[in-house]
Amino acid sequence: MSLSSSTTxxxxxxxxxxxxxxxxxxxxxxxxGVTFSLGAGDCLAxxxxxxxxxxxxxxxxxGLLKPSSGSARVSGIxxxxxxxxxxxVGLISHHTMLYDALSPRENVSFAARLYSVPHVSTRxxxxxxxxxxxxxxxxxxxxxxxxMQQRVSIARAMVHSPQLVLADEPYxxxxxxxxxxxxxxxxxxxxxxxxxxxxxxxxxxxxxxxTHAAVMQSGRFVRxxxxxxxxxxxxxxxxxxxxxxxx
Amino acid sequence: MSExxxxxxxxxxxxxxxxxxxxxxxxxxxxxALLGLVIFYYAWDPTAVSxxxxxxxxxxxxxxxSGLLGLHRxxxxxxxxxxxxxxxxxxxxxxxxxxxxxxxxxxxxxxVQMIAIPALVLFYNLPLGDVVGPLIAIALLAxxxxxxxxxxxxxxxxxxxxAELLLPMLALPFFVPIVIAATQATAKLLSxxxxxxxxxxxxxxxxxxxxxxxxxxxxxxxxxxx
Numbered sequence: 078m079s080l081s082s083s084t085t086x087x088x089x090x091x092x093x094x095x096x097x098x099x100x101x102x103x104x105x106x107x108x109x110g111v112t113f114s115l116g117a118g119d120c121l122a123x124x125x126x127x128x129x130x131x132x133x134x135x136x137x138x139x140g141l142l143k144p145s146s147g148s149a150r151v152s153g154i155x156x157x158x159x160x161x162x163x164x165x166v167g168l169i170s171h172h173t174m175l176y177d178a179l180s181p182r183e184n185v186s187f188a189a190r191l192y193s194v195p196h197v198s199t200r201x202x203x204x205x206x207x208x209x210x211x212x213x214x215x216x217x218x219x220x221x222x223x224x225m226q227q228r229v230s231i232a233r234a235m236v237h238s239p240q241l242v243l244a245d246e247p248y249x250x251x252x253x254x255x256x257x258x259x260x261x262x263x264x265x266x267x268x269x270x271x272x273x274x275x276x277x278x279x280x281x282x283x284x285x286x287x288t289h290a291a292v293m294q295s296g297r298f299v300r301x302x303x304x305x306x307x308x309x310x311x312x313x314x315x316x317x318x319x320x321x322x323x324x
Numbered sequence: 325m326s327e328x329x330x331x332x333x334x335x336x337x338x339x340x341x342x343x344x345x346x347x348x349x350x351x352x353x354x355x356x357a358l359l360g361l362v363i364f365y366y367a368w369d370p371t372a373v374s375x376x377x378x379x380x381x382x383x384x385x386x387x388x389x390s391g392l393l394g395l396h397r398x399x400x401x402x403x404x405x406x407x408x409x410x411x412x413x414x415x416x417x418x419x420x421x422x423x424x425x426x427x428x429x430x431x432x433x434x435x436v437q438m439i440a441i442p443a444l445v446l447f448y449n450l451p452l453g454d455v456v457g458p459l460i461a462i463a464l465l466a467x468x469x470x471x472x473x474x475x476x477x478x479x480x481x482x483x484x485x486x487a488e489l490l491l492p493m494l495a496l497p498f499f500v501p502i503v504i505a506a507t508q509a510t511a512k513l514l515s516x517x518x519x520x521x522x523x524x525x526x527x528x529x530x531x532x533x534x535x536x537x538x539x540x541x542x543x544x545x546x547x548x549x550x
């Protein structure tokens with residue numbers, strides 16, 4: 078996939094700008110006053126225990142949930158917004174979001190058409206090839222392994238060359254070669270100016286891609302660092318200390 | 325507007341492709357409709373009730389309940405592995421998603437009707453004569469009303485534990501005016517009355533369709549906001 082030629086123009090200024098963002102479900106604040114910003118090519122690795130609010134934050138940025146208070150902007154457009162923002166975002170989840178009766182080619186083609194991608198068949202082939210799924214492109218998704226389904230899901234999320242990629246545990250289910258392909262793809266996306274937020278429980282994997290790292294607990298960022306300020310070898314200790322301090 | 329229509333058609337085609345592959349809901353609905361016809365046929369005493377009195381009721385009872393099978397599946401295919409998130413995160417409007425689902429459901433119900441109506445005519449030896457055209461119009465008008473209401477409720481209940489139970493409980497009361505109008509109009513036609521005598525019921529169906537297509541399309545986005 079020729080990312081440099083296919084990625085849509087990156088708007089000047091921050092790709093993501095989040096200020097005091099809160100998302101509540103009844104009395105419980107899943108995201109509580111989170112503030113950060115990411116420029117083109119930045120990657121935020123988001124760590125935290127289950128229930129910390131990581132997925133909720135990503136769902137707000139994807140336009141699937143409305144913020145309760147605070148503000149969030151994607152490419153300068155305030156959320157919640159319409160098609161103009163959603164067309165710039167690619168969402169990868171631990172749920173594949175695929176139709177299991179359809180083939181990988183049909184699933185990715187459907188997504189490409191939803192996003193009005195030009196030259197659909199070429200882009201679909203490129204996306205599937207990138208995730209090494211071209212050989213199984215016409216097999217029904219239900220007949221594929223969990224890891225292969227996750228590869229197709231990633232191809233689906235990337236087919237429209239998003240400016241912002243929201244990746245919620247994207248490595249779940251992937252084998253070594255799938256993980257390597259995903260890492261290479263995310264690095265390539267960063268190189269062409271795509272901003273990335275990646276949620277993972279694997280600290281080393283997250284930090285290998287990140288320009289920023291955050292630890293989230295009880296809806297808040299209890300630690301936020303530039304990658305250059307982080308000592309990778311001792312980050313697991315830093316992570317545990319951040320969680321303890323946030324309790 | 326044209327973007328909404330083309331996105332809706334894209335979603336409808338996807339739903340129909342899935343149904344064509346699996347055929348699970350369609351076969352269930354057709355079998356249900358044919359079984360209904362058979363059961364009513366053997367429970368029927370032709371010396372007590374004439375065929376033209378019985379057939380309209382039979383027709384609309386089987387359409388209503390067989391249609392529910394497809395309507396339940398409509399958003400069920402989106403619930404598996406959170407495919408609905410992929411749709412909602414895409415740039416297509418919520419209205420296009422609803423209309424796409426409704427179009428696919430309408431084609432589904434129409435396909436069931438295309439098998440059930442000839443079967444009814446054969447079983448009950450109905451004298452259709454020149455009422456085929458108006459009967460198709462009634463079937464289509466009623467199907468539009470049933471489908472838009474059922475599609476909205478399907479979206480509302482899909483994430484609940486008792487979706488299969490809740491959908492008929494919520495939708496059937498709203499189906500009542502459509503089924504009454506469709507049954508009455510069908511009865512007039514089958515008993516040999518002129519189409520003009522069914523005018524009032526046809527107008528009611530048209531009014532119901534206009535109101536509920538608009539209302540359900542506008543209401544759908546609220547069912548996916550939390």
